Amino acid sequence: xxxxxxxxxxxxxxxxxxxxxxxxxxxxxxxxxxxxxxxxxxxxxxxxxxxxxxxxxxxxxxxxxxxxxxxxxxxxxxxxxxxxxxxxxxxxxxxxxxxxxxxxxxxxxxxxxxxxxxxxxxxxxxxxxxxxxxxxxxxxxxxxxxxxxxxxxxxxxxxxxxxxxxxxxxxxxxxxxxxxxxxxxxxxxxxxxx
Amino acid sequence: xxxxxxxxxxxxxxxxxxxxxxxxxxxxxxxxxxxxxxxxxxxxxxxxxxxxxxxxxxxxxxxxxxxxxxxxxxxxxxxxxxxxxxxxxxxxxxxxxxxxxxxxxxxxxxxxxxxxxxxxxxxxxxxxxxxxxxxxxxxxxxxxxxxxxxxxxxxxxxxxxxxxxxxxxxxxxxxxxxxxxxxxxxxxxxxxxx
DNA sequence: ATCATGTGTTGATAATTATCAAGAATATTT
DNA sequence: AAATATTCTTGATAATTATCAACACATGAT
Numbered sequence: 001x002x003x004x005x006x007x008x009x010x011x012x013x014x015x016x017x018x019x020x021x022x023x024x025x026x027x028x029x030x031x032x033x034x035x036x037x038x039x040x041x042x043x044x045x046x047x048x049x050x051x052x053x054x055x056x057x058x059x060x061x062x063x064x065x066x067x068x069x070x071x072x073x074x075x076x077x078x079x080x081x082x083x084x085x086x087x088x089x090x091x092x093x094x095x096x097x098x099x100x101x102x103x104x105x106x107x108x109x110x111x112x113x114x115x116x117x118x119x120x121x122x123x124x125x126x127x128x129x130x131x132x133x134x135x136x137x138x139x140x141x142x143x144x145x146x147x148x149x150x151x152x153x154x155x156x157x158x159x160x161x162x163x164x165x166x167x168x169x170x171x172x173x174x175x176x177x178x179x180x181x182x183x184x185x186x187x188x189x190x191x192x193x194x
Numbered sequence: 195x196x197x198x199x200x201x202x203x204x205x206x207x208x209x210x211x212x213x214x215x216x217x218x219x220x221x222x223x224x225x226x227x228x229x230x231x232x233x234x235x236x237x238x239x240x241x242x243x244x245x246x247x248x249x250x251x252x253x254x255x256x257x258x259x260x261x262x263x264x265x266x267x268x269x270x271x272x273x274x275x276x277x278x279x280x281x282x283x284x285x286x287x288x289x290x291x292x293x294x295x296x297x298x299x300x301x302x303x304x305x306x307x308x309x310x311x312x313x314x315x316x317x318x319x320x321x322x323x324x325x326x327x328x329x330x331x332x333x334x335x336x337x338x339x340x341x342x343x344x345x346x347x348x349x350x351x352x353x354x355x356x357x358x359x360x361x362x363x364x365x366x367x368x369x370x371x372x373x374x375x376x377x378x379x380x381x382x383x384x385x386x387x388x
Numbered sequence: 389a390t391c392a393t394g395t396g397t398t399g400a401t402a403a404t405t406a407t408c409a410a411g412a413a414t415a416t417t418t
Numbered sequence: 419a420a421a422t423a424t425t426c427t428t429g430a431t432a433a434t435t436a437t438c439a440a441c442a443c444a445t446g447a448t
Contacts, residue, residue, distance in 0.1 A: 167394095168396065169394095169395070179395080179396070179397090182396095183396060183397055183398080184398090186396095187397085187398090
């Protein structure tokens with residue numbers, strides 16, 4: 001239990017055994033089944049979830065009922081509705097599981113207590129946020145400057161497990177396209193390599 | 195000098211006078227003129243820049259020479275090529291000034307020393323990054339789920355100074371559109387309100 | 389194993405945005 | 419103030435993507 005969570009953290013910051021034990025008290029394990037919700041829009045996001053095993057997505061639903069996937073999270077990633085988590089306001093996003101998943105949950109007040117008792121945890125969060133920031137910035141850059149083919153190829157190279165474990169209609173949604181267009185993009189890539 | 199920088203920081207974390215004085219040692223003031231570069235792609239981003247006064251943009255240039263604006267920064271915002279700053283690799287982005295600007299520069303090793311001597315600075319960075327993360331997530335959500343009119347209206351509401359101080363062709367670039375299309379979007383909004 | 393449901397592909401057509409070009413308006417330079 | 423450069427708007431056309439529909443294939447339920 002929590003192997004990946006602590007492996008991930010201790011790769012970034014040095015923690016004593018005692019500190020790790022202390023943090024462990026605040027963690028809540030959770031298993032969810034494929035298609036099960038972790039968060040529904042309108043509720044308050046009480047937790048940030050670290051993915052120990054499995055895959056999740058965060059998505060918003062527009063007035064026409066179309067889903068727009070904002071984020072995927074595989075093993076080693078953290079997912080939440082950050083605004084709702086930080087402010088206690090109703091969540092914008094739904095979060096559900098693409099596969100049976102094992103999560104490590106941390107609520108906000110627990111995080112605050114950890115931060116007071118383990119200062120190194122602050123550094124861990126900073127490094128995590130920095131990684132997420134860079135990742136998102138790269139995504140926006142790609143959306144603005146690359147062709148669809150280039151974007152898809154980049155996705156498969158940066159996140160190979162995405163393409164293997166996620167249905168194509170969801171990859172299309174993540175890219176802001178219809179499934180039909182993504183199918184055409186993939187055909188064009190294939191033709192270019194024959 | 196540095197008024198906004200310290201105002202911004204002390205709104206987020208509590209610092210003693212001594213701590214503030216200590217941090218001040220590491221800061222470098224810089225004035226740049228409109229259109230002057232702060233960073234050119236290919237160079238290493240030695241600094242993160244806090245905007246005391248003025249406005250800057252970060253943009254990438256694609257193979258056709260088209261500029262894609264990734265970020266604007268007005269007073270109170272920080273701008274850099276985060277990946278280059280963190281890793282010492284060559285920068286992807288150019289950063290230049292849209293107006294005569296006054297900046298507060300902080301290089302990476304100075305940041306690391308501050309972090310060791312003022313633990314509260316860690317919290318400040320975390321809170322800053324959290325804000326930036328939420329802002330970027332909102333931007334991606336809008337790009338995926340809103341019509342162009344809705345996106346433009348949202349921009350003018352979230353960042354009124356953007357629309358007043360930035361040429362429209364740059365707003366179009368930031369939105370991923372041509373100037374012609376943005377002009378048409380604005381006309382449609384106007385017709386809708388008459 | 390069979391049936392039902394979901395996903396991906398394909399073609400045709402409609403809608404949206406990019407590209408090109410020119411004119412009008414605004415900003416900058418002399 | 420006049421001249422020049424830049425920006426914004428507009429129209430026409432081309433290119434790209436969305437929408438609709440049908441079929442083939444894959445997956446899930448019984």
